[in-house]
Amino acid sequence: MVFRSEEMCLAQLFLQSGSEYDCISELGELGLVEFRDLNPSVSSFQRRFVSEIKRCEEMERILGYLLREIHKARIAVPEEDESPLAPPPRQVLEIMEQLQRLEMELSEVAKNKEKLQRNLLELTEYTHMLKITQTFIHSRSRYEEFPTMETDSAGGCTGMQRLGAKLGFISGLIQRVKVEAFERMLWRVCKGYTILSYAEVDESLTDLDTGEIGKSVVFLISFWGDQIGQKVQKICDCYHCHLYPHPENDEERADVLDSLRTRIQDLNNVLHRTEDYLRQVLQKASESAFSWVVQVKKMKAIYHILNLCSFDVTNKCLIAEVWCPISDLAKLRGALEEGSRKGDATVPSFVNRIPCTDTPPTLLRSNKFTSGFQSIVEAYGVGDYREVSPAPYTIITFPFLFAVMFGDLGHGIVMSLFALWMVLTEKKQNKKRSNNEIWTTFFNGRYIILMMGLFSVYTGLIYNDCFSKSLNIFGSGWSIKAMFTNQQWTNKTLQNNALLTMDPNVSGVFNGPYPFGIDPIWNMAVNRLSFLNSYKMKMSVIVGVIHMSFGVVLSVFNHLHFKQKFNVYLLFLPELLFLLCLFGYLVFMIFYKWLAFSARESNRAPSILIHFINMFIMQGKDITPLYPGQTGLQIFLLLVAMLSVPVLLLGKPLYLYWLYRGGKGLRRRRGYERVRRASEDNSITPSYDDDEEEGFDEVSNREPLPKQFDFADVCLHQAIHTIEFCLGCISNTASYLRLWALSLAHAQLSEVLWAMVMRLGFKITTKVGVVFLVPVFGLFATLTVSILLVMEGLSAFLHALRLHWVEFQNKFYHGTGVKFVPFDFSLLPSVFEQEGLL
Amino acid sequence: MRVLFCGPKLAACGIVLSTWGVVMLGLLGIFFITHSAGLIEDIPLQREDLYPDPNPPQRVYDLYNQVGYNCFIAAAIYVVLGALSCCQMRLNKKKEYLVQ
Numbered sequence: 001m002v003f004r005s006e007e008m009c010l011a012q013l014f015l016q017s018g019s020e021y022d023c024i025s026e027l028g029e030l031g032l033v034e035f036r037d038l039n040p041s042v043s044s045f046q047r048r049f050v051s052e053i054k055r056c057e058e059m060e061r062i063l064g065y066l067l068r069e070i071h072k073a074r075i076a077v078p079e080e081d082e083s084p085l086a087p088p089p090r091q092v093l094e095i096m097e098q099l100q101r102l103e104m105e106l107s108e109v110a111k112n113k114e115k116l117q118r119n120l121l122e123l124t125e126y127t128h129m130l131k132i133t134q135t136f137i138h139s140r141s142r143y144e145e146f147p148t149m150e151t152d153s154a155g156g157c158t159g160m161q162r163l164g165a166k167l168g169f170i171s172g173l174i175q176r177v178k179v180e181a182f183e184r185m186l187w188r189v190c191k192g193y194t195i196l197s198y199a200e201v202d203e204s205l206t207d208l209d210t211g212e213i214g215k216s217v218v219f220l221i222s223f224w225g226d227q228i229g230q231k232v233q234k235i236c237d238c239y240h241c242h243l244y245p246h247p248e249n250d251e252e253r254a255d256v257l258d259s260l261r262t263r264i265q266d267l268n269n270v271l272h273r274t275e276d277y278l279r280q281v282l283q284k285a286s287e288s289a290f291s292w293v294v295q296v297k298k299m300k301a302i303y304h305i306l307n308l309c310s311f312d313v314t315n316k317c318l319i320a321e322v323w324c325p326i327s328d329l330a331k332l333r334g335a336l337e338e339g340s341r342k343g344d345a346t347v348p349s350f351v352n353r354i355p356c357t358d359t360p361p362t363l364l365r366s367n368k369f370t371s372g373f374q375s376i377v378e379a380y381g382v383g384d385y386r387e388v389s390p391a392p393y394t395i396i397t398f399p400f401l402f403a404v405m406f407g408d409l410g411h412g413i414v415m416s417l418f419a420l421w422m423v424l425t426e427k428k429q430n431k432k433r434s435n436n437e438i439w440t441t442f443f444n445g446r447y448i449i450l451m452m453g454l455f456s457v458y459t460g461l462i463y464n465d466c467f468s469k470s471l472n473i474f475g476s477g478w479s480i481k482a483m484f485t486n487q488q489w490t491n492k493t494l495q496n497n498a499l500l501t502m503d504p505n506v507s508g509v510f511n512g513p514y515p516f517g518i519d520p521i522w523n524m525a526v527n528r529l530s531f532l533n534s535y536k537m538k539m540s541v542i543v544g545v546i547h548m549s550f551g552v553v554l555s556v557f558n559h560l561h562f563k564q565k566f567n568v569y570l571l572f573l574p575e576l577l578f579l580l581c582l583f584g585y586l587v588f589m590i591f592y593k594w595l596a597f598s599a600r601e602s603n604r605a606p607s608i609l610i611h612f613i614n615m616f617i618m619q620g621k622d623i624t625p626l627y628p629g630q631t632g633l634q635i636f637l638l639l640v641a642m643l644s645v646p647v648l649l650l651g652k653p654l655y656l657y658w659l660y661r662g663g664k665g666l667r668r669r670r671g672y673e674r675v676r677r678a679s680e681d682n683s684i685t686p687s688y689d690d691d692e693e694e695g696f697d698e699v700s701n702r703e704p705l706p707k708q709f710d711f712a713d714v715c716l717h718q719a720i721h722t723i724e725f726c727l728g729c730i731s732n733t734a735s736y737l738r739l740w741a742l743s744l745a746h747a748q749l750s751e752v753l754w755a756m757v758m759r760l761g762f763k764i765t766t767k768v769g770v771v772f773l774v775p776v777f778g779l780f781a782t783l784t785v786s787i788l789l790v791m792e793g794l795s796a797f798l799h800a801l802r803l804h805w806v807e808f809q810n811k812f813y814h815g816t817g818v819k820f821v822p823f824d825f826s827l828l829p830s831v832f833e834q835e836g837l838l
Numbered sequence: 839m840r841v842l843f844c845g846p847k848l849a850a851c852g853i854v855l856s857t858w859g860v861v862m863l864g865l866l867g868i869f870f871i872t873h874s875a876g877l878i879e880d881i882p883l884q885r886e887d888l889y890p891d892p893n894p895p896q897r898v899y900d901l902y903n904q905v906g907y908n909c910f911i912a913a914a915i916y917v918v919l920g921a922l923s924c925c926q927m928r929l930n931k932k933k934e935y936l937v938q
Contacts, residue, residue: 414858467862469877470876472875524876762880762905762908763881771915773863773909773911774859778855781859
């Protein structure tokens with residue numbers, strides 16, 4: 001973990017036109033540098049490599065279609081561990097060709113399959129219709145005896161004569177939902193000259209146009225007369241019926257049924273073969289799908305980067321501007337050489353450092369352990385360039401403050417085991433790549449949770465709280481027997497009193513403090529909370545003041561680094577004095593009271609809060625002092641704190657004003673000394689080191705001497721800072737009391753859960769009732785995990801985070817920087833992965 | 839047991855709960871058997887058990903032992919449940935392996 005962010009430099013890359021693709025490919029694999037856009041005013045359609053990007057997007061479209069088909073066919077796409085490199089331009093055409101061929105083949109096969117399925121549906125419907133109308137005809141057996149007439153040319157119906165009138169038939173299928181409307185329409189239009197009989201088909205058929213599966217109904221309409229026939233035909237068209245020719249007699253019906261059966265069988269065969277072929281094609285394509293996707297993604301990224309570069313006058317080479325960490329310059333050179341070699345360039349590409357006045361982006365290197373803590377710091381704000389980073393300290397202080405609020409041995413063990421499981425199976429989980437966002441958040445913070453759990457085990461031992469019960473490991477320091485042996489209590493006292501107080505002044509009752517943590521006897525005391533509250537509140541204030549002082553001290557490193565030594569005297573010193581004189585003194589009083597007053601004097605022990613308030617209103621004459629000389633010391637501390645406020649308020653603006661005015665007012669009187677002083681005075685002018693390489697970048701003055709010095713602006717800014725700091729000291733110290741509040745809440749919730757759930761299971765006295773303990777424990781475990789671990793855990797996490805972000809970081813951290821985002825192929829998002837296709 | 843009646847997630851929950859149950863109820867049983875004072879409020883103690891007692895605190899100790907044995911029985915039941923969940927987990931893994 002690093003103390004401050006890395007030094008960056010702006011560099012120009014000169015890439016020869018033959019090998020620029022390979023150079024950028026190398027850089028993308030390594031992920032070293034961040035490219036700057038040299039053509040910001042050019043729209044994306046006017047850039048140089050727009051046609052190549054269009055080609056990549058076309059390939060992505062085809063790949064998307066291909067992956068969707070593969071996904072529909074439920075074929076798994078095998079992924080390789082190593083991602084393939086970006087293909088050279090000559091290979092690109094091959095891939096493009098392959099993809100286009102695949103697309104054509106797939107669409108043709110899909111079209112054929114659809115045609116075959118449509119055909120199959122028609123044949124199936126015809127079969128059903130024939131079978132069902134057979135039953136209609138046979139139920140009305142009179143029609144069989146009539147001879148057939150010639151087929152009517154209008155729409156495939158056969159005519160029959162009955163009593164001189166011409167009888168026509170129309171038969172087909174209609175969707176079940178439309179049947180009633182159809183019948184009503186027929187009745188209204190044809191006014192009784194038609195007879196409609198219909199029956200439902202057992203099998204549900206898919207309507208190919210809409211893809212719905214629904215029931216159909218076979219109908220048979222018999223009508224008199226030609227005109228009616230035409231009307232019926234039109235109505236059938238209206239209702240999108242599938243009409244099929246009605247056979248004239250049974251033999252014809254049987255023939256048609258037979259031929260239909262064979263045709264359906266053939267069609268099924270062909271369909272199966274088509275599906276098998278389609279599956280084969282998709283299987284073959286799926287083997288290389290993954291590498292194509294990666295290659296196309298890398299290619300597109302490289303062309304985007306090439307679009308950011310500018311061409312030089314001779315049009316022979318590309319110029320790119322990159323931000324590069326100084327420690328990686330050698331690797332950058334190596335990458336360019338490698339790229340030039342791969343691209344077979346005659347002239348190698350090279351790097352040239354250039355000076356810059358812009359602030360470089362911030363880079364903080366982290367590994368899988370520290371990246372979690374880094375990300376929670378950066379969620380507040382990315383640090384300024386070369387600012388002190390609070391992340392290394394957060395690794396310890398964040399889990400510690402969490403644990404102070406969460407302190408429970410049992411819960412800590414459960415949390416640590418959960419985090420340990422995540423850590424041990426991390427390789428497997430990384431491969432799984434779940435879509436559940438909540439799980440991914442928990443998994444990414446596994447090291448944070450592990451640390452929080454381990455620290456909670458520690459504070460659980462200190463608070464002596466394990467699922468709300470205390471553990472007696474060393475033997476309690478209090479002895480009840482001693483109250484009896486010293487004749488303080490008798491059996492009669494026990495019988496007559498519900499509550500008794502143990503007196504530590506009686507010899508033998510209190511045998512010294514418990515070696516580690518809180519004495520387990522407090523778990524059984526009724527006044528447990530009075531004792532613990534006082535202890536936890538004082539502890540919170542102590543932790544708070546230490547944390548904040550540490551923050552103030554860290555600001556010194558920033559002031560020194562940015563060559564603003566005056567800040568150390570005008571900002572840091574007054575701040576520290578104010579904080580320590582007031583709240584440091586409070587901490588001192590707490591420790592003094594703990595050490596100076598024993599059980600014998602405890603009824604005379606004064607209230608610290610009263611003394612503290614009296615210090616401010618300077619009225620301490622009536623109360624006995626804590627220690628001799630208290631009044632004098634308090635007045636002195638108060639004076640120092642009061643004086644540091646105007647220094648903080650006016651010191652920096654006045655100093656800057658004096659500098660702006662020339663700053664040499666005092667020196668004019670000392671002639672030759674001025675020469676010596678001027679060469680020593682390096683707090684304003686930037687210093688150039690001997691090493692030229694470094695000289696460019698240490699010009700990192702945060703506030704260079706401005707040409708225009710706005711006194712009012714500086715004054716206002718400083719006044720805001722002073723008020724914020726001074727009032728903030730008080731409110732932030734009080735804010736640390738949340739450490740007490742949350743730990744109290746957690747302990748109480750834990751106790752309530754035990755008393756209301758587990759105790760029920762223990763109090764069962766019947767023989768069979770013992771089995772009741774099993775579900776009771778299950779309920780207890782579920783509630784513990786959901787309420788105490790998840791809810792309280794998240795709450796404590798949030799509060800610890802707030803304490804870091806506000807109370808700690810506003811003492812020294814600016815957090816207004818820009819993060820360094822290198823050009824790295826592994827960081828690019830994959831559209832297909834997001835859609836769940838890969 | 840050949841019948842699969844819970845999915846992988848339920849089986850995993852079952853294993854975790856059973857392990858926790860066995861460990862915690864076992865430890866609680868031991869603490870009850872050794873008559874630890876911190877657990878006094880968890881035993882079904884009545885006023886009659888305390889005062890007319892010729893041989894104190896034998897009644898209280900008996901109650902402690904009873905609750906302790908209850909805890910051990912519950913822990914044993916959780917061992918059975920844990921074994922059941924393990925079987926289900928193994929069956930689930932086999933099914934997953936076969937499908938792929």
